[in-house]
Amino acid sequence: MQTIHDLETPSILIDLDIMQRNIAAMQKRCDDLGINFRPHIKTHKIPAIAQMQLNAGAIGIACQKVSEAEVFADAGISDIQLPYNIVGERKTARLAELAKRAKVTVTVDSKAVIDGIAIAAKNATATIHMMVELVALNNRTGTTPENALELAQHILTYHDHLHFAGVMIYPADAAIRPRLQKTLSLLKDADINVEIVSGGGSGAIREAHLIPELTEMRVGTYVFWDWGSVNHGWASFDDCAMKIRATVVSANEKSRIILDSGSKTVHSETVDGRFGYIVEYPNARLHKVNEEHGYVDFSDCDSVPQVGDILHITPVHTCVVTNLHNQLYGVRGENIEEIWDVAARGLVW
């Protein structure tokens, strides 16, 4: 069996024991809450890992783009939610084709988006499930409770090809509950049936018990966790399944040690001005990245690595790291048990 010592660097390692523990823990959290769990696959982009999440009890997956959904449908996954406004004739046509081989649910926040999808569904003689999205504290997509009611009524006018499924919100922080309650009340008064109240967010899952209206939660990052999650208090370093295996390529000064891992490898997000947490040297500061160079200051460390030494980095944000790489390596201890192609990497359509 190959071991991590056979790998080139930089390589992205996934600790299988930790990942499996994370998968089980999040499923249990949702089971205990009595709600459905729908993992967002953006963190791994790999059908085999989605299958592990389904085997653990998830009811389906979430992803953002039609091209991602196609990859997971090709792998046999039959319940896919796109919590995203799918816009454009080519995309809605592909969405409708997809809906003929999988249960497809989308979210919408305007009549324009509804109309485009309705036309495509009609043209393909497909049925697409649709939720209205409420705007949340992040002020991203989504609409008001009053407009959500209007949109639900508009969806219902297309009942031959659209199925009104319910309400979506992201992130589903507890503070947003009044807006959700108002929406549900308006829908109830209009005799509109709500099957699904779908929330999401790695932080929000910790508050999901404060929104009893939720019927399902979507979470992605939990499968690997990352330094950003630790920094938010959502996980501990022991929960972080992803490590970037890197090599020291220059070590001429203690304050100027260079790794073979820059922004093409660790991405460009930071915690506390650092682009990753170096496991072997917690006091080292990975304070700058170019595309292929990581600059590390070891001034606060007792010892300094030498050229050729291998270090392991807990990334700031796993989802964006996954999207940079063609493969992830599933390891148990030093053994490589899985080599996964990142099948949905770079799929932005």
Place this chain on the structure above:
Amino acid sequence: MQTIHDLETPSILIDLDIMQRNIAAMQKRCDDLGINFRPHIKTHKIPAIAQMQLNAGAIGIACQKVSEAEVFADAGISDIQLPYNIVGERKTARLAELAKRAKVTVTVDSKAVIDGIAIAAKNATATIHMMVELVALNNRTGTTPENALELAQHILTYHDHLHFAGVMIYPADAAIRPRLQKTLSLLKDADINVEIVSGGGSGAIREAHLIPELTEMRVGTYVFWDWGSVNHGWASFDDCAMKIRATVVSANEKSRIILDSGSKTVHSETVDGRFGYIVEYPNARLHKVNEEHGYVDFSDCDSVPQVGDILHITPVHTCVVTNLHNQLYGVRGENIEEIWDVAARGLVW
């Protein structure tokens, strides 16, 4: 012929007229200086574009990683410089194999790196060209003039398999000239022949006439330029060949318009707090990105786009955008003349 209207969004467009003008202009700049030009391929990662650069007069290419060099050697490019410390037994072995089918030049900043490459070159009965790297104002890799002399002498002890070629510095700002002169003087005093003095940098090329010691320059970004370059004063918006074609997917409030292009598409670097420059709405602020969402505030614009409208974004940094995508589209006006696979995308080994 397909046009840009046939493309899904987001897609990455390259204006062929602008790119060809950029290629010609940089070659002329170096021709006028009487120095060799060696484009860095990190900006495009596409052999066909490298071939255009060679056809215009470039003497070879530069890239950072062995895996990138292999892709360009496979495409028939025969003179490849890696201005990078290549470290690790597997990498140096691959480098030595590469050196048997192309002229390969690397840079080094320590004896440890030299020794590793020398062993691999000997094992493969290959010859690898080697330059010493001086540390520049960016404090990245590189060493002092005195140590550069020692390293040159160390390289010469391996004369059966290593060829000492000269000195490299990045970026080759004019302010660094005294360090370069000192190094060249030390090498001359030791009777060590210097064939190549290689500088690099999109900003440094503007000052290259102030360092007459240079024999070649390496520049990458110039082929597409970008908003970062414009912000530095290195180019104008008219020189920017890359545009990201994006769709408005949500438009419920003027201050909260959402594009289908987030950090997976435009990357995470900023100019003036903005993640890209929207051509059609120069006063719009693309002020935040999630992976699949670009948040745009149109408060300072007279008009506002609607759901389904297409916008074009000049990215902040083209090189990192290229690395996110599987294809670039070469366009002339609205016609798509080229569909290039980004052959060296994500190659970090």
